[in-house]
Amino acid sequence: MPPVEGHVYRAELSLSELQERTRALFDQNAFAVVRRPDRIALLCFDSTLPETWPEGQAFSADGELRWRREGEYCAVLLLTEEEKALPGFAELPASPFQTTTPAAEGRHGLRLWGTHKQGGSWMEARIPRRLDYPLPSSGKEPPRLVYRLYRDRHSRAVQWVRLVTLEEKR
DSSP states (O other), X not given: OOOOEEEEEEEEEEHHHHHHHHHHHOOTTOEEEEEETTEEEEEEOOTTHHHHOSEEEEEETTEEEEEEEETTEEEXXXXXXXXXXXXXXXXXXXXXXXXXXXXXXXXOOEEOOOEEOGGGOXXXXXTTEXXXXXXXXXXXXXXXXXXXXXXXXXXXXXXXXXXXXXXOOO
């Protein structure tokens, strides 16, 4: 099976255009890492997130959409394995990239932080604060953040890390 190609698209969108695109790309199985100067959070995705979070990245198995508000507009990147240019998006000149996963068996991912506490929450003494993950807490380990690497076709250097999903360790 030939390697899967990853495509990176860029756009400058108004907030309403961004919300329209996110509704078209993501469903209830998507997640988002959102940031502002006073807080960062990992949430279930909702298309209204760009209104309250000036920066973030929504992700699912279909792709990852990153945004940063810059005045009246949002700078947006879309990373996906599907060759589909959305209205208003242009593919980066270095695209397509070769995609790889860090482990051949697909059981890769970054383990999220925290020590399991009563009531299904997680605590991290180094932060220190309670950590809320948008997955039911059934195990003794935090969920994993699954990702895919986008490598330059020629140098094989990693150019992008695309978030895919959250999963509980089995």
